[in-house]
Every structure is written in C-alpha cells, then in structure tokens.
Amino acid sequence: MASQEIEQLASTLARLPGLGPRSARRAVLWLVKKRDTALPALLEALEGVQDRLVECDTCGNVDTQNPCGICADPRRDRKSICVVEDVADLWALDRARLFTGRYHVLGGKLSALDGVRPEDLNIANLLGRVEEGGIDEVVLAMNATLEGQTTSHYIAERLEEFPVRITQLAHGLPVGGELDYLDEGTLAQALRARRPVQ
Incomplete structure (x- = not known):
C-alpha cells in the first residue's frame, strides 16, 4: 500500500483525460523512480504554466502570452479565420501546419440538451472580428456531430451579412x-461529397 501522498498523486493524475487509475499509478511509479530528474522538471513546468497561462483576448487560444503566439505571428494570414469548438481542436489543426491563417475558439458547441446557447459561446467576438473588416474567409471547422453541424449552420447564418467566403x-x-x-453516416457523407477524379 502506498502512502497517502502517493495515492493522492495517482488519484489526481487519474482525473486527466486519457489516464485511468492503472495508467496513473504507472505514471506515479515512473515519477518515483525518476524523482531526481523527472519530478523537479515536471514541477517546474507545471508551476511555469500555472503562473503564466492566459486566454488570448483575440481568439480564445490558451498560451503564456496575450495575444497568443498564433495571433501575434506576422507570418499568419490575417485574412482567414478558422473557427473551432475548443483549444484542443485548434492545436490539432495547427500541428498539421496546413492552415496558415488565424483561429477562433468558440469554447464549445450549441446543444439544446446541455443548455448551451449562442450567447454561451464566443460567437459575438467572432462576429466582431469579421465586422472589423479585412477577413476574406471564415473556415468552419466544427466536429462532424449533430451539435457541431448545428453550430456551423448557426454561425454561417450569422455571417451571411458580411462579405466573406464561408467554408x-x-x-x-x-x-x-x-x-x-x-459507419453509415461517414459513408453517406463521403458519397454526398464525392467529386470528379482528376
């Protein structure tokens, strides 16, 4: 039986996404074995993030600076915005290094069942960014779920009054x-979105 502190660490780690109790215990054992090197580095990294973590006022990304590194990067295309549900989606898309524009994090998706309304999301800020001008394209990159598609449809309707291309x-x-x-839904969507062979 481990000490109360070690059990508490394992319990805390088990609350992280992707880590269950067994994985958390393995991580704790690894940290205990490498406590002279890994544990101080982990603590330093966690303290640094805790002290400096901020939400970007422009896009909603999480970073250690405001505006975030993406919004502050002069090499990014200022004329296109990719709208995502949450920060994890932004990070996934940006890792692919295919989108060179800027992002906008909604902070969720519309959901009648969960009581998430348009005013609960970061939609007004998006509309404000587009209204300021200089935006040519808004890419709606919501998940292919009912709620994600509902959110996309709602935003597309709200953006119709602006001279932007909505994709x-x-x-x-x-x-x-x-x-x-x-699954059948994926196959149906693939068939509907088919295109000529080039």
Whole structure:
C-alpha cells in the first residue's frame, strides 16, 4: 500500500483525460523512480504554466502570452479565420501546419440538451472580428456531430451579412480508412461529397 501522498498523486493524475487509475499509478511509479530528474522538471513546468497561462483576448487560444503566439505571428494570414469548438481542436489543426491563417475558439458547441446557447459561446467576438473588416474567409471547422453541424449552420447564418467566403472542412473517408469499418453516416457523407477524379 502506498502512502497517502502517493495515492493522492495517482488519484489526481487519474482525473486527466486519457489516464485511468492503472495508467496513473504507472505514471506515479515512473515519477518515483525518476524523482531526481523527472519530478523537479515536471514541477517546474507545471508551476511555469500555472503562473503564466492566459486566454488570448483575440481568439480564445490558451498560451503564456496575450495575444497568443498564433495571433501575434506576422507570418499568419490575417485574412482567414478558422473557427473551432475548443483549444484542443485548434492545436490539432495547427500541428498539421496546413492552415496558415488565424483561429477562433468558440469554447464549445450549441446543444439544446446541455443548455448551451449562442450567447454561451464566443460567437459575438467572432462576429466582431469579421465586422472589423479585412477577413476574406471564415473556415468552419466544427466536429462532424449533430451539435457541431448545428453550430456551423448557426454561425454561417450569422455571417451571411458580411462579405466573406464561408467554408467548412470536408467530411468523409479518412485517409487509410477501409469501407467495411466505417459507419453509415461517414459513408453517406463521403458519397454526398464525392467529386470528379482528376
């Protein structure tokens, strides 16, 4: 049986996404074994983030500076905004290094069941950014869920009054996906979004 402090650390780690109790215990054991090198580095990193973490006033990204590194980067295309549900989506898209514009984090998605209304999301700030001018395209990069698509539709309607091109991510077959493993909704979307072979 481990001490109360070690059990508390394991319990705390187990609350992190992707870590269950067993994985958390393995992480704690690794930290205990490497306590002279790994533990101080982890503590220093956590303290640094805790002290400096801020939400970007422009886009809603989480960073250690405001505006965030993406919004402050002069190499980014200022004429396009990619709208995402949350910061994890922004980070995933930015890791791909395919979108060179800026982002906008909504902080969730519309959901009647969960009581999430448009005013609960960061939509007004998005409309303000577009209204300021200089934006040519808004990419709606919501998840392919009912709530995500409802959110996309709502935002697209709100953006109709502005002279911007509104696009959305393509949905359908994943690269390397096999047809017999895909659900009917994904297959239906892939068929609807088919295009000529080039």
